[in-house]
Amino acid sequence: MTAGLNLHSHLEGRVRPATAAELARAAGLPTPPQGWSAALTLDEPADLTAYLVRVAASYPLFRDPEALRRIAYEAVLDAAADGQAHLELRFGPTTHVTAEHDLDTVVRAAADGVREGSEATGVPAGIVVAALRHLDADANEAAARTPARASGSGVTGFDLAGDESRWPAHEPFAGAFSIAPAAGLGLTCHAAEAAGPEAVADAVRHLGVRRIGHGAHLAEDAEALRRAADEGVVIEICPTSNVWTGAIADVADHPARAFLDAGLRLVLGDDNPVQTGSPLSAERAVLTDRLGFTPDELAWLDAAALEAAFLTADERRAVAALLRAPESSP
Numbered sequence: 097m098t099a100g101l102n103l104h105s106h107l108e109g110r111v112r113p114a115t116a117a118e119l120a121r122a123a124g125l126p127t128p129p130q131g132w133s134a135a136l137t138l139d140e141p142a143d144l145t146a147y148l149v150r151v152a153a154s155y156p157l158f159r160d161p162e163a164l165r166r167i168a169y170e171a172v173l174d175a176a177a178d179g180q181a182h183l184e185l186r187f188g189p190t191t192h193v194t195a196e197h198d199l200d201t202v203v204r205a206a207a208d209g210v211r212e213g214s215e216a217t218g219v220p221a222g223i224v225v226a227a228l229r230h231l232d233a234d235a236n237e238a239a240a241r242t243p244a245r246a247s248g249s250g251v252t253g254f255d256l257a258g259d260e261s262r263w264p265a266h267e268p269f270a271g272a273f274s275i276a277p278a279a280g281l282g283l284t285c286h287a288a289e290a291a292g293p294e295a296v297a298d299a300v301r302h303l304g305v306r307r308i309g310h311g312a313h314l315a316e317d318a319e320a321l322r323r324a325a326d327e328g329v330v331i332e333i334c335p336t337s338n339v340w341t342g343a344i345a346d347v348a349d350h351p352a353r354a355f356l357d358a359g360l361r362l363v364l365g366d367d368n369p370v371q372t373g374s375p376l377s378a379e380r381a382v383l384t385d386r387l388g389f390t391p392d393e394l395a396w397l398d399a400a401a402l403e404a405a406f407l408t409a410d411e412r413r414a415v416a417a418l419l420r421a422p423e424s425s426p
């Protein structure tokens with residue numbers, strides 16, 4: 097059975113703990129006091145800041161392009177093993193730039209790993225370059241220009257990620273979001289994950305996005321919800337992750353049903369499955385088992401994902417075939 101399309105997943109949140117241990121040993125990095133598994137995961141739900149600290153525990157491993165290529169390759173393998181028909185893999189390349197390895201090298205390493213993973217599994221996958229909320233406009237605009245130079249390498253989208261509770265404004269990123277579409281990239285933006293419902297309209301206005309990551313707080317304001325539906329917003333929902341970041345108390349509290357009732361299109365992602373322990377197939381089970389999605393509603397979600405995914409027409413046909421294949425889960 098297919099797990100569907102994974103349209104919201106972070107490369108930095110898909111580092112296998114065993115790979116982290118191996119790469120750290122090879123690079124001479126210190127082992128975290130409780131081991132890599134504990135360093136990368138939370139014991140209990142917290143807030144976005146604490147959650148991102150666990151994601152960031154993987155960052156030292158990204159300084160070597162060969163390690164980065166392997167992490168990206170394994171991410172696609174893991175997605176295929178989970179039955180995913182497509183993986184959009186987002187990451188913030190600027191974080192991983194060093195004196196030896198520039199932005200182009202970092203993006204190319206990730207794209208190479210993704211391409212090799214796709215070739216090995218037959219699962220189409222793409223890189224989404226993420227601007228980061230704590231960086232200045234120059235740094236994010238440089239990240240937006242990188243995909244143009246890496247044209248044809250598999251970079252398909254542009255995102256804004258980072259700690260929304262500390263840097264909620266969208267206007268500073270308008271420049272980067274005007275550059276990315278010129279390189280043929282689709283746009284998405286984390287919004288209303290930690291900030292209030294108004295963040296969705298703000299991201300639409302300043303960044304020109306229609307895809308919104310999480311939108312966990314959007315349903316708290318009926319007018320904001322109606323406006324998002326009117327504007328054709330697509331919400332990338334990641335219910336379990338929203339529990340771990342403290343956006344909601346329980347997956348049963350996730351506003352997916354309110355989004356559906358308001359006429360919003362929904363797509364699914366697993367965000368940071370190493371941190372949450374919940375890959376896309378488990379998130380799909382949350383939709384059916386905890387949030388009452390019917391088979392028709394799941395089919396509607398898949399159709400929305402196929403349409404919203406940053407795919408070429410040929411890739412879209414390939415993903416549609418994988419979705420239909422009953423044996424698509426290896």
Ligand SMILES: [Zn+2]
Nearest residue numbers: 106286309367
């Ligand atoms: Zn995310």
